[in-house]
Amino acid sequence: MNERIKRVITALDKNNMQGIYVPCINDIRRTVEEMLYHDCVITAGGSVSLHESGVWELINKDCYRFFDRNKEGITLAEREEVFRKVIGTDFYFCSTNAITENGELLNVDGFANRISAIAFGPKKVIMIVGANKIVKDINEAFLRVKKIAAPKNCVRLGIDSPCAKLGHCISLLNSNNPNFTDGCNIDRRICANYLVSGRQQVKNRITVIICGEDLGY
Numbered sequence: 001m002n003e004r005i006k007r008v009i010t011a012l013d014k015n016n017m018q019g020i021y022v023p024c025i026n027d028i029r030r031t032v033e034e035m036l037y038h039d040c041v042i043t044a045g046g047s048v049s050l051h052e053s054g055v056w057e058l059i060n061k062d063c064y065r066f067f068d069r070n071k072e073g074i075t076l077a078e079r080e081e082v083f084r085k086v087i088g089t090d091f092y093f094c095s096t097n098a099i100t101e102n103g104e105l106l107n108v109d110g111f112a113n114r115i116s117a118i119a120f121g122p123k124k125v126i127m128i129v130g131a132n133k134i135v136k137d138i139n140e141a142f143l144r145v146k147k148i149a150a151p152k153n154c155v156r157l158g159i160d161s162p163c164a165k166l167g168h169c170i171s172l173l174n175s176n177n178p179n180f181t182d183g184c185n186i187d188r189r190i191c192a193n194y195l196v197s198g199r200q201q202v203k204n205r206i207t208v209i210i211c212g213e214d215l216g217y
Contacts, residue, residue, distance in 0.1 A: 017105075017197075018207040036058075041091070043091075044094060069082045083111070094127055098134075098140075105208070106144075106197075118197060130216055150169060154190060171183050
């Protein structure tokens, strides 16, 4: 574990969030499996990190009650119902767009189902986070969304946004430090809702598993 990750884990602890370090991607699934129990109720956000780490496959096992937002043949109405079922679930899995050395989490959503779950609802939130998502401070976190997370996710989701074409948010064309909500005006804009998680009231409700390797966007 390098010094930067140590600082993040110490800062998370001060913010009443649990930080767990795993050296490589192959360690993540075993770490998560030790947290789960038979017949627990699980939901998850859309996350490349969950798939790359094998966690998505794990939580789909028959021994857990997993509400799958991406199951084959699901309708839009059924998918929205899965989003609503997050209230009261035992575990919610996701990643984060950025994590600062001060132990803050930044998440930016379009539909806001993920950030609402992070803020309230599930008994336990478990984030799978690659070392590539660590930034110095919250300003750098917002720039990471504009330069990396949002453009790559728009390409992945097939959203015809300016950032998908430019490789960065359109707000960066005329400024190196735009207002964090500046951006495009398309209907499917994924940067619609913003959540910064600082010191939490409920200790260790949020657990951040930080991998020493890169994961996701």
